[in-house]
Amino acid sequence: MHITRRLWVGVPITALLLVLIVGMLTATAGSASAASWLPPTDISGVNELIDGRPKVAVDPAGNAVAIWERHVGGKQIVEASERPAGGEWSAPEKVSLANEEGRESQVAIDDSGNAYAVWAEEGTSLTYVIRYAVRPLGGEWSVPENLSSPFQGGIPQIALAAAAGAVAVWTIDDGDDMVVQAAVRPAGGEWSEPENLSDVSADAGPPDEEAESPDVGINAAGEAVAVWQHFDGSNDIVQAAAHPAGGEWSEPDDLSETGQNAHEPQVAIDPDGDAVATWNRWGGSALIVQAAVRSGGDWSEPEDLSEARLTGEAAPVAIDAAGNAVAVWLHPDDGHHINRGILQAAVRPAGGEWSEPEDLSAAGEDQAANNPALAMNGAVGAVAVWRQNDGGEYRVLASVRPPGGEWSEPEDLSAAGEDADLPDLSLDAAGNGIAVFGRNGDDGPLVQASGYDFVGPRLDALQIPATGTAGESISFSASPFDMFLAGTSWTFGDGQGAGGNAVSHTYSAAGTYQVTASAVDDAGNTSTRVGAIAIAAAPTKPPPPPPAPACIVPQLAGKTLARAKTALAAAGCELGTIRKPKQQKGKKRRVFVVKSSRPGPGAKPADGKVHLKLGPRPRKAHR
Numbered sequence: 001m002h003i004t005r006r007l008w009v010g011v012p013i014t015a016l017l018l019v020l021i022v023g024m025l026t027a028t029a030g031s032a033s034a035a036s037w038l039p040p041t042d043i044s045g046v047n048e049l050i051d052g053r054p055k056v057a058v059d060p061a062g063n064a065v066a067i068w069e070r071h072v073g074g075k076q077i078v079e080a081s082e083r084p085a086g087g088e089w090s091a092p093e094k095v096s097l098a099n100e101e102g103r104e105s106q107v108a109i110d111d112s113g114n115a116y117a118v119w120a121e122e123g124t125s126l127t128y129v130i131r132y133a134v135r136p137l138g139g140e141w142s143v144p145e146n147l148s149s150p151f152q153g154g155i156p157q158i159a160l161a162a163a164a165g166a167v168a169v170w171t172i173d174d175g176d177d178m179v180v181q182a183a184v185r186p187a188g189g190e191w192s193e194p195e196n197l198s199d200v201s202a203d204a205g206p207p208d209e210e211a212e213s214p215d216v217g218i219n220a221a222g223e224a225v226a227v228w229q230h231f232d233g234s235n236d237i238v239q240a241a242a243h244p245a246g247g248e249w250s251e252p253d254d255l256s257e258t259g260q261n262a263h264e265p266q267v268a269i270d271p272d273g274d275a276v277a278t279w280n281r282w283g284g285s286a287l288i289v290q291a292a293v294r295s296g297g298d299w300s301e302p303e304d305l306s307e308a309r310l311t312g313e314a315a316p317v318a319i320d321a322a323g324n325a326v327a328v329w330l331h332p333d334d335g336h337h338i339n340r341g342i343l344q345a346a347v348r349p350a351g352g353e354w355s356e357p358e359d360l361s362a363a364g365e366d367q368a369a370n371n372p373a374l375a376m377n378g379a380v381g382a383v384a385v386w387r388q389n390d391g392g393e394y395r396v397l398a399s400v401r402p403p404g405g406e407w408s409e410p411e412d413l414s415a416a417g418e419d420a421d422l423p424d425l426s427l428d429a430a431g432n433g434i435a436v437f438g439r440n441g442d443d444g445p446l447v448q449a450s451g452y453d454f455v456g457p458r459l460d461a462l463q464i465p466a467t468g469t470a471g472e473s474i475s476f477s478a479s480p481f482d483m484f485l486a487g488t489s490w491t492f493g494d495g496q497g498a499g500g501n502a503v504s505h506t507y508s509a510a511g512t513y514q515v516t517a518s519a520v521d522d523a524g525n526t527s528t529r530v531g532a533i534a535i536a537a538a539p540t541k542p543p544p545p546p547p548a549p550a551c552i553v554p555q556l557a558g559k560t561l562a563r564a565k566t567a568l569a570a571a572g573c574e575l576g577t578i579r580k581p582k583q584q585k586g587k588k589r590r591v592f593v594v595k596s597s598r599p600g601p602g603a604k605p606a607d608g609k610v611h612l613k614l615g616p617r618p619r620k621a622h623r
Contacts, residue, residue, distance in 0.1 A: 035380075035431075035454040036523045037398060037413055038484065043081045043089045043436070044068060044447035051076055053371070053422040054447045056436040057109040057162070060429035061085055062483035063137060065115040066436045067095065067107040068447050078102035078119050080141065083434070086485035089449065095133050095141050096121070102131070103155055108162035110187065111220055113137030116166045118147065120156045127152050130170050132191065147183055148172065148194050159215045164222040165189065167243065169197065169214040171228075178210040180228045184243060187222070197241045197249055198230050211239075213314075217269035221245050225275045225294065227255070227265040238262045238279045240299065253299055255292045256281060262290070264314035268325070268376075273297075276325045276348070278305070278315040289315045289329045291354065305346045305354055306331055312341075318376035323350030326382040326401070328360070328372050343369040343386050345407065360399050360407055361388055369397075373425040373435075378403065380431030380454050385413070385423040387437075396420040396437045398452070413450040414439060420448070430455050432483040456525035457482035464515050464531030470507050471538040477502040478529070480519035491516045493533075510537040551608040555601045556594040564594050564612060573610045580614035590616040 043066055044050065054068040062085030069076050078096040083089045095117050096102035105119035115135040120128045121144075130148035135141045153173020160168045165187040171178050180198040185191045198211035214228040222245030229236045230252070239252040256262035261282040269275040275294040280287050286308035293300045305315070306329055315329035325348040330341040343361040348354045361369040372386040381402040388397045388410070397410040414420035418441035427433040431454035439448045461479040468474040478501055480488050491497045492505045493513030507513065513535060518528045549572035556564045561578070568575055580592050595615040599605055 034523075035400075035452070037411055037435075038451040038453055038522050040413060040415060040439070040448040040450045041089060042446055043449050044070065044079065044092055046443050046446050050438055050445050050447060052104070053424060054436040054438060055105065055107045055424050056426050056434050056449070057107050057115065058426040058428045058432075058434055058483075059109045059113045060111055061113065062428040062430070062432055062481075063109065063113045064426070064434050064449075065107055065109055065135070066434075066447065066449060067105050067117055068436075069102055069105055069119075072098075075099065076101050076103060076122075078105045078117065080107065080115075080117065080135075082115070082135070083449075084138070085428075085483050086481065093141065095119075096131065096144055100131070100144070104158045106158050106160035106168075108160045108166055110162040110166060111164060112187070114162075116160060116162055116168075116185070117141070118158055118160045118168045118170075120158065120170070122155075123150065125152065126154075128156055128172075130156065130158070130168070130172075130194075132168070147191055148181065153178070157212060157214060159226075161216050161218040161224070163218045163220045164245070165218070167216050167218045167224045167226075169216045169226050169228070171212050171214060178212055180211045180214045180226070182216070182226060182241075182243070182249065184224065186246070195249060197226055197252065198228060198239065199252055213264050215265055215267050217267050217275065219269050219271050219273065221271065221273070223269065223273040225267050225269045225277075227267040227277050227279075229263055229265060229279070232258075235259060236261045236263055238265045238277065240265075240267070240275075240277060240294070242273075242275075242294075242297070244273075255279070255299055256290065256302055260284070266314055266317045266327075268317050268319040270319045270323050271321050272323070274319075274323055276317055276319050276327075278317045278327045278329075280312055280315065280329075283308075287312045289327065291317070291327060291348075293325075293348075303354060305329070306344065306357055313370060313372075316372055316374040318374045318382060320376050320378045322378055324348065324376075324378075324403070326374065326376055326384075327354075328374050328384050328386075330370055330372070331357070341368040341370055343372055343384065345382075345384065345401075347382075347401070358407060360384060361386065361397065361410060367391065371422050373423050375425045375427045375433060377427050377429065377431060379429070380427060380433070380452075381405065383425060383427065383433055383452065385425045385435045385437075387421050387423065393417070394419040394421050396423045396435070396450075398435065400452075413437070414448070415441070417441070427452075428483055430483070451484050451522070453484045453521055453523035453525065455482075456527040457485055457519035457521050459488075459517055459519050459527055459529045462517060462529050462531070464517075465533055467534050467536065468507065469536050469538060470510050473504045473506050474533070475502070475504045476515065476517070478517045478519070480527075482519065482521045482525075484522040486520045486522050488517065488519045490518070507535045510535050551605055551610070553597055553599055553601050553603045553605065553610050556597050556610075556612065558617075559594050560617075561592065561594070561612070561614065568610055572608065573605070574608045576609035576611035578612050578614060581616070593617045 064083040101122040158170040181194040210231040216226040218224040224243040238256040265279040289306035290302040317327040344357040376382040396414040423437040433452040463477045551573035592614040
């Protein structure tokens with residue numbers, strides 16, 4: 001089934017399914033700022049013709065990567081922007097080569113922050129090859145390499161997911177049939193050789209069998225599940241295959257009933273390897289959203305989720321770590337007009353039953369909702385984004401359903417007065433998320449991102465010394481974390497403060513002080529931690545000795561050396577060099593006295609030193 005959509009650049013196209021899965025310290029509660037969506041940020045260049053749906057992937061730690069395609073010099077290239085947790089979006093960079101024609105790009109990011117991009121490179125005469133590039137956390141995109149062999153036919157459809165490693169599935173034309181292929185890249189390893197998932201054996205059916213619309217999910221254990229639609233000669237049926245970590249792909253299982261057409265399957269997998277798949281079933285007169293659940297390796301019988309309708313789109317599905325699942329889809333409020341589409345949702349608690357459909361968007365003519373995207377985890381619950389026509393403009397709206405709660409009123413993520421379209425969404429482990437979408441304003445088309453700030457920052461590795469001394473510089477530090485961190489501040493309990501992750505402070509008086517570290521995010525959520533530090537009084541210093549008297553050379557002539565030294569010390573002078581004649585052998589030992597000093601009496605030498613010249617004391621005259 002083909003669905004006509006209108007791209008945000010205003011170009012109507014026939015859309016093919018494109019999916020991404022991929023001291024004594026005390027902590028205090030964060031301040032009361034509610035979870036909220038942040039204003040949109042431009043992440044692509046302005047006035048660039050963007051083609052297709054921008055995609056985004058966020059790892060558990062909050063590092064994000066967005067990818068899109070734009071036209072440059074007659075070529076359609078793949079570009080990306082990266083945002084480290086708590087940081088800013090990077091300038092756009094090319095992922096595909098400048099001379100390549102990139103299409104159907106997908107991006108995913110694994111639990112270690114490694115990003116994977118996969119796209120179809122279009123060559124001459126409708127020749128394609130699946131290409132990939134990898135970007136390690138904090139690194140650069142690798143040079144593109146081939147993931148598949150070249151093939152001819154229609155534009156391939158690609159799906160990509162990452163958690164413990166990555167898995168990619170795509171369609172190729174093998175000359176006889178459209179075939180779904182897959183490649184797996186284990187954590188720290190290399191991509192496997194492509195493997196056919198759909199059955200192309202001679203006895204599988206007529207030679208014109210077609211497999212299309214693949215989707216795939218992978219969990220943190222490296223287990224993967226892929227789904228696709230397969231034409232059996234009479235009808236399109238939904239099939240699935242599973243890939244255990246380090247194992248082989250299973251034979252395809254039929255999920256939908258025979259004798260009825262089933263289209264556009266979607267799949268999500270939880271940490272235990274259980275999965276849920278959704279699709280649109282055409283019963284001959286109407287479309288119905290159906291679902292099947294995989295538990296313990298076996299798929300359940302299909303179950304109807306929606307009421308009958310004549311038109312619709314793919315029904316995104318998500319599952320959290322506990323096995324709770326959510327599906328969303330479009331349902332025309334009059335049953336058949338797509339321009340009256342309402343976004344509906346159903347919820348399935350782990351091991352339970354699907355709920356009745358619930359409307360998320362408004363009903364009415366020219367109020368159509370379409371292009372939904374969905375993400376889920378156990379912290380925030382489920383988050384849905386979609387495009388809504390408000391009768392004059394296309395808006396990107398969002399609704400959040402907390403665990404066990406109700407869907408919130410839709411919130412507008414896009415800027416007023418500008419058409420927005422084709423949103424995508426991904427969450428981190430804490431429940432923070434990023435939505436990306438196209439925007440077509442007065443300054444031309446571009447890609448924007450809006451953050452969902454769900455929780456306040458963490459303050460890790462807090463260092464507040466237990467003791468210190470007045471007058472000495474003391475160091476304090478913390479390692480705050482938040483996907484949208486704005487800054488860190490400190491108060492030291494003496495009326496002083498500082499800002500930054502690592503600071504120092506000097507106390508002027510003894511006492512016990514309360515030190516508070518605070519981290520705030522872009523939504524105003526604040527987290528604080530408090531510690532006490534005991535400051536001892538500065539040690540008492542002994543009084544300085546009296547200054548030495550200035551040296552004034554005394555009268556030294558005729559004094560013995562011992563008496564000269566005494567006189568010099570009393571005058572504040574220091575004895576310098578001494579010159580005296582040698583004692584002659586055989587002669588009676590004589591007594592030496594000062595003959596002269598340098599400088600002479602009354603002088604004030606700058607260095608305080610007095611140099612002496614000695615000579616024999618004169619003999620007394622005999623009477």
